[in-house]
Amino acid sequence: MSNMVNVYFYGKKYSVPGDMTIMTAMEYAGYTLSRGCGCRHGFCGACATIYRIKGDNTLKTCLACQKQVEDGMYVASIPFFPTDKRTYSINDIKPTQQIMMELYPEIYSCIGCNACTKACTQDLNVMQYIAYAQRGEFEKCAEESFDCVACGCCSVRCPAEISHPMVGLLARRLVGKYIAPETEHLKARVEEIRKGAYDDMIEKIMQKPITEMKELYNTREIEK
Amino acid sequence: MFTSEMRESIKKVEQTRAERMKTEPERMTAEEKDALLKAFHPDYRADGFAEIKVGPNKGQKAPKELTELLHSNSILLSENIDLSKIDYDCDVLVIGGGGAGASAAIEADEAGAKVVMVTKLRIGDANTMMAEGGIQAADKENDSPVQHYLDAFGGGHFAARPELLKRLVMEAPDAIKWLNELGVMFDKDEDGRMVTTHGGGTSRKRMHACKDYSGAEIMRNLRDEVLNRNIPVVEFTSAVELIKDDKGQVAGAVLLNMETGDYLVAKAKTVVIATGGAGRLHYQNFPTSNHYGATADGLVLGYRLGAPLLYQDTIQYHPTGVAYPPQLFGALVTEKVRSLGAMLVNKDGEAYAHPLETRDVSASAIIRECAEGKGVDTPQGKGVWLDTPMIEILGGEGTIEKRIPAMLRMYLNYGIDMRKEPILVYPTLHYQNGGLEIGGDGFTKAISNLLVAGEAVGGIHGRNRLMGNSLLDIIVFGRNAGKAAAAKSRTVEIGTMNLDHISAYADELKKAGIDTGKTSPMLLPKYARHER
Numbered sequence: 234m235s236n237m238v239n240v241y242f243y244g245k246k247y248s249v250p251g252d253m254t255i256m257t258a259m260e261y262a263g264y265t266l267s268r269g270c271g272c273r274h275g276f277c278g279a280c281a282t283i284y285r286i287k288g289d290n291t292l293k294t295c296l297a298c299q300k301q302v303e304d305g306m307y308v309a310s311i312p313f314f315p316t317d318k319r320t321y322s323i324n325d326i327k328p329t330q331q332i333m334m335e336l337y338p339e340i341y342s343c344i345g346c347n348a349c350t351k352a353c354t355q356d357l358n359v360m361q362y363i364a365y366a367q368r369g370e371f372e373k374c375a376e377e378s379f380d381c382v383a384c385g386c387c388s389v390r391c392p393a394e395i396s397h398p399m400v401g402l403l404a405r406r407l408v409g410k411y412i413a414p415e416t417e418h419l420k421a422r423v424e425e426i427r428k429g430a431y432d433d434m435i436e437k438i439m440q441k442p443i444t445e446m447k448e449l450y451n452t453r454e455i456e457k
Numbered sequence: 458m459f460t461s462e463m464r465e466s467i468k469k470v471e472q473t474r475a476e477r478m479k480t481e482p483e484r485m486t487a488e489e490k491d492a493l494l495k496a497f498h499p500d501y502r503a504d505g506f507a508e509i510k511v512g513p514n515k516g517q518k519a520p521k522e523l524t525e526l527l528h529s530n531s532i533l534l535s536e537n538i539d540l541s542k543i544d545y546d547c548d549v550l551v552i553g554g555g556g557a558g559a560s561a562a563i564e565a566d567e568a569g570a571k572v573v574m575v576t577k578l579r580i581g582d583a584n585t586m587m588a589e590g591g592i593q594a595a596d597k598e599n600d601s602p603v604q605h606y607l608d609a610f611g612g613g614h615f616a617a618r619p620e621l622l623k624r625l626v627m628e629a630p631d632a633i634k635w636l637n638e639l640g641v642m643f644d645k646d647e648d649g650r651m652v653t654t655h656g657g658g659t660s661r662k663r664m665h666a667c668k669d670y671s672g673a674e675i676m677r678n679l680r681d682e683v684l685n686r687n688i689p690v691v692e693f694t695s696a697v698e699l700i701k702d703d704k705g706q707v708a709g710a711v712l713l714n715m716e717t718g719d720y721l722v723a724k725a726k727t728v729v730i731a732t733g734g735a736g737r738l739h740y741q742n743f744p745t746s747n748h749y750g751a752t753a754d755g756l757v758l759g760y761r762l763g764a765p766l767l768y769q770d771t772i773q774y775h776p777t778g779v780a781y782p783p784q785l786f787g788a789l790v791t792e793k794v795r796s797l798g799a800m801l802v803n804k805d806g807e808a809y810a811h812p813l814e815t816r817d818v819s820a821s822a823i824i825r826e827c828a829e830g831k832g833v834d835t836p837q838g839k840g841v842w843l844d845t846p847m848i849e850i851l852g853g854e855g856t857i858e859k860r861i862p863a864m865l866r867m868y869l870n871y872g873i874d875m876r877k878e879p880i881l882v883y884p885t886l887h888y889q890n891g892g893l894e895i896g897g898d899g900f901t902k903a904i905s906n907l908l909v910a911g912e913a914v915g916g917i918h919g920r921n922r923l924m925g926n927s928l929l930d931i932i933v934f935g936r937n938a939g940k941a942a943a944a945k946s947r948t949v950e951i952g953t954m955n956l957d958h959i960s961a962y963a964d965e966l967k968k969a970g971i972d973t974g975k976t977s978p979m980l981l982p983k984y985a986r987h988e989r
């Protein structure tokens with residue numbers, strides 16, 4: 234099959250097939266994962282990992298489920314990092330710059346080192362979205378942070394001890410709830426249903442015999 | 458990244474592209490679909506199933522791997538759990554920290570109930586987090602809940618429970634509104650109109666999305682809301698058995714701390730099972746798109762307590778799982794890729810079927826192409842092409858990056874640029890259509906204070922589910938379960954707690970002459986390789 238490579242899990246050497254991800258390679262090596270493994274497909278951020286390649290002093294971060302092993306890789310997983318989520322009531326806050334100052338004042342201590350961006354496993358411009366948050370530009374912050382999986386790798390590296398994923402999340406919730414334009418057709422439909430506009434029709438279709446339903450289904454018009 | 462055989466085949470895909478784009482492949486007739494399903498859908502492979510020999514669904518079939526779990530004894534059979542030492546005492550115990558569980562917890566809390574959520578991994582480490590494509594709701598002028606009903610009923614082979622499907626479609630717009638008001642960023646145009654697309658089997662464009670992070674965007678909002686409300690969330694803690702009382706009610710659950718191995722007791726007036734799917738059972742050796750903890754635990758727990766299953770023999774294989782590269786094997790390629798215009802194309806460059814047939818039909822057609830020598834060989838099997846460059850031609854350059862960034866990133870990691878090259882796909886085990894049976898009110902019929910919500914429910918969709926109706930069902934039925942559980946908890950008095958059903962079940966198994974030598978629920982799949 235594929236070539237074997239040497240990797241070091243927590244400093245201990247294992248020989249594993251070179252086409253595996255860090256996650257599957259750990260299992261190949263005999264690890265039973267309970268922490269540091271969630272979706273296994275790059276969406277949940279459970280598998281934050283820090284690594285260095287032998288002979289190179291650069292520390293890199295990745296998602297273990299998305300990263301292929303390399304020869305000479307020293308791997309340590311970060312199954313939990315104490316990021317600091319502040320609690321609030323979404324109904325009681327307002328989308329003003331003030332709210333960031335109140336909930337996440339430490340973002341104003343950013344020293345612009347860009348370590349967060351370099352660490353981002355999703356290649357997001359993290360420093361930039363923090364800057365947007367500082368300025369109360371929530372839409373831009375939301376857009377820039379949208380693909381964040383909250384792995385916390387940026388926060389691990391931040392000298393200002395900022396909990397970046399929490400900041401992005403707050404901005405996105407503010408945009409979703411308060412800033413993005415309201416959806417009139419949605420409100421109208423909810424209201425129609427509440428008033429019972431579809432009650433008769435739905436009862437009728439529920440009662441129809443299967444043969445009639447088949448006919449209706451197979452001849453229904455499909456929007457282009 | 459591609460092999461030379463793959464490269465050869467890509468050339469054919471490119472050669473036929475312009476011609477293919479001029480016409481839409483024809484949709485199959487009802488008869489053609491039936492014949493295709495019978496010949497190629499995994500649900501029709503008799504050797505993938507086994508008869509259930511005990512319990513309420515005795516005599517019916519289920520996938521072999523699930524049957525084995527149902528035929529196994531409780532982890533607690535030889536344990537002596539002291540039920541008088543109670544670690545958590547609450548009105549509503551929510552088992553499972555996915556979208557259904559979180560929605561239930563929020564609504565139960567809103568209704569004033571004392572809620573505790575327990576979940577196997579972290580809250581949000583769940584199938585919900587991974588949903589890419591979107592969520593359905595009939596909220597546009599040319600659409601209606603009745604049209605939505607028809608699409609879902611037909612797509613589910615006319616087997617959905619009408620009272621459940623009615624709730625699903627009628628409460629859909631309100632579910633979207635609720636999510637939006639929590640802060641979910643749906644794709645909208647400048648005027649606030651939802652950007653909606655088709656999904657397989659829809660007759661109206663009613664798929665709402667949040668780029669291709671729809672489930673993640675929903676889940677992170679729900680999670681944040683659960684935490685903001687200070688609802689206790691007990692992570693890395695699985696329910697391993699439900700507790701009963703002397704009145705035949707459910708009275709809580711025995712929990713297992715996944716890290717220390719300690720057992721804990723949760724007492725509750727009502728219990729909501731929201732444990733999700735079963736992809737990690739790898740039915741018929743399929744790879745899966747599901748999260749690590751999708752092992753059908755809730756089904757096993759409910760069944761042992763006497764709650765019947767419905768449609769446990771129907772499984773959804775998503776037509777487009779990753780076939781190549783090997784590191785991504787089984788991961789999902791969202792249906793939205795086809796909604797945006799990519800065609801399914803075989804080794805010879807032929808668009809052999811309409812790209813937006815329902816999932817079971819689409820998956821069967823891919824299996825057929827591969828079985829008949831029209832698939833492309835891959836290290837782990839075979840696959841057909843999904844012609845993604847078409848999306849950029851149809852929607853303009855940049856469409857892929859804007860609409861399906863997660864997909865683009867996933868492939869770029871392995872040196873495949875889906876904007877320029879097609880990708881290889883094969884069906885992946887995706888969704889459990891069946892599950893525990895509930896009534897229109899969300900309660901199981903067998904146990905009066907036990908509710909089920911989300912993918913663990915059977916009957917909402919029938920024997921197949923349309924894209925976007927599951928994210929919808931977890932919100933609609935999750936919210937409903939939370940409200941109903943909170944209300945019910947006000948009238949429930951828990952009697953003497955016991956675990957007698959465990960030994961009763963063991964006796965039944967013994968009488969039926971079954972000994973699997975294993976215990977259930979499974980909790981986590983066994984992936985660690987040990988040389989000896």
Ligand SMILES: Cc1cc2nc3c(=O)[nH]c(=O)nc-3n(C[C@H](O)[C@H](O)[C@H](O)COP(=O)(O)OP(=O)(O)OC[C@H]3O[C@@H](n4cnc5c(N)ncnc54)[C@H](O)[C@@H]3O)c2cc1C
Binds near residue numbers: 748
């Ligand atoms: C890759 C992927 C893409 C999808 N895309 C779409 C889509 O575009 N549109 C759509 O509508 N649907 C989609 N689906 C389906 C949909 O996302 C799921 O069916 C749905 O989110 C399930 O929600 P749930 O809350 O029922 O289960 P989950 O979200 O899986 O949550 C269940 C939770 O329970 C926990 N749990 C399990 N057992 C126990 C136990 N014994 N004790 C305690 N906790 C336990 C699990 O770990 C998990 O956290 C997709 C699914 C997948 C996997």
Ligand code: SF4
Binds near residue numbers: 357359387
């Ligand atoms: S921005 Fe999000 S995805 Fe990027 S490193 Fe930070 S937490 Fe991870």
Ligand code: SF4
Binds near residue numbers: 342344359392
């Ligand atoms: S790592 Fe911290 S201090 Fe450095 S740029 Fe990022 S947010 Fe600012």
Ligand code: FES
Binds near residue numbers: 273275276
């Ligand atoms: S396990 Fe979810 S991102 Fe890796």
